[in-house]
Amino acid sequence: MKTFDARLIANYPVNERYWQMTLDVSARDTPARPGQFFHIRCGDAWKNPLRRPLSVYNYDDELRQLEFLYLIKGSGTEQMTRMKKGDSLNLIGPLGHGFTLPDQGPLLLAARGVGVATLHALARQARAEKRGVHVIISARTPGDLLTVEALNQIGAVVHTVTDQEGTSSTASVRILSEQLIRKEKMAAIYTCGSRRLSKLVQELAVIYHLKGELATEAHMACGIGDCYACACTVCNDNQLKTVRVCTDGPVFPIRQVVLS
Numbered sequence: 486m487k488t489f490d491a492r493l494i495a496n497y498p499v500n501e502r503y504w505q506m507t508l509d510v511s512a513r514d515t516p517a518r519p520g521q522f523f524h525i526r527c528g529d530a531w532k533n534p535l536r537r538p539l540s541v542y543n544y545d546d547e548l549r550q551l552e553f554l555y556l557i558k559g560s561g562t563e564q565m566t567r568m569k570k571g572d573s574l575n576l577i578g579p580l581g582h583g584f585t586l587p588d589q590g591p592l593l594l595a596a597r598g599v600g601v602a603t604l605h606a607l608a609r610q611a612r613a614e615k616r617g618v619h620v621i622i623s624a625r626t627p628g629d630l631l632t633v634e635a636l637n638q639i640g641a642v643v644h645t646v647t648d649q650e651g652t653s654s655t656a657s658v659r660i661l662s663e664q665l666i667r668k669e670k671m672a673a674i675y676t677c678g679s680r681r682l683s684k685l686v687q688e689l690a691v692i693y694h695l696k697g698e699l700a701t702e703a704h705m706a707c708g709i710g711d712c713y714a715c716a717c718t719v720c721n722d723n724q725l726k727t728v729r730v731c732t733d734g735p736v737f738p739i740r741q742v743v744l745s
């Protein structure tokens with residue numbers, strides 16, 4: 486796995502807490518799959534020696550452009566917001582295992598907060614394959630709902646729920662999800678961004694015999710399997726196993742993920 490430099494084409498706020506970044510990755514010819522991530526050096530390597538992982542939000546194979554959607558969380562992502570068009574960013578990637586799709590049938594995606602950045606790339610791929618895609622986006626406030634317009638534009642059906650409007654409880658999202666699973670005859674369900682949502686999706690995948698995958702998040706250091714900072718537990722064939730999110734994930738079959 487090589488590090489490489491990419492030139493910044495755009496970096497701008499999409500609302501108060503989230504930014505979007507576009508990079509020219511024409512120097513690289515490795516395509517990035519939905520669910521994979523890049524490990525990014527954020528500005529000053531002395532101030533922030535650890536890279537930060539960001540999922541592929543969009544990868545345009547023709548233009549060779551890579552996009553990230555990111556939440557300003559701490560010093561690393563704050564430093565990212567200071568980068569300007571023409572600046573160079575150092576990345577490692579694409580890393581990890583991305584999503585897998587069933588042979589046919591519509592998909593239900595359920596994302597909370599910036600988890601929609603990860604699922605957005607999957608929605609694009611599925612729509613490019615002319616599959617039906619429904620996306621449930623959950624957020625604290627209507628102002629925090631991300632990518633709704635972009636998803637509508639590619640023909641995904643978007644359902645928004647928010648804490649502020651009192652529509653994002655597990656019970657409400659369960660009713661909505663079950664209606665969609667039955668009505669649309671969903672073949673698979675995917676989630677990212679919330680433990681509560683992950684538990685619900687895990688239950689629904691079992692009850693309705695759906696293929697299900699979860700894009701997990703973990704604190705990472707090396708990002709390439711050397712340090713075990715990102716270790717988590719999965720259960721496969723009744724056997725508990727320690728895995729690394731960066732190399733064994735970040736996408737896992739949802740039935741295998743141990744959610745406390």
Ligand SMILES: Cc1cc2nc3c(=O)[nH]c(=O)nc-3n(C[C@H](O)[C@H](O)[C@H](O)COP(=O)(O)OP(=O)(O)OC[C@H]3O[C@@H](n4cnc5c(N)ncnc54)[C@H](O)[C@@H]3O)c2cc1C
Binds near residue numbers: 522535554602
């Ligand atoms: C696979 C993956 C994909 C992601 N995709 C996205 C995305 O598309 N968009 C998005 O907004 N966010 C995404 N995230 C989350 C994003 O990486 C974090 O929000 C970001 O790293 C925060 O960095 P910060 O410096 O702004 O915040 P801070 O919280 O100030 O710093 C985080 C730094 O501290 C380290 N750290 C903190 N606590 C620990 C600990 N207990 N053990 C080890 N290290 C620790 C982290 O490794 C990291 O280097 C993703 C995370 C993962 C794992």
Ligand code: FES
Binds near residue numbers: 714
């Ligand atoms: S971050 Fe080092 S092993 Fe995953």
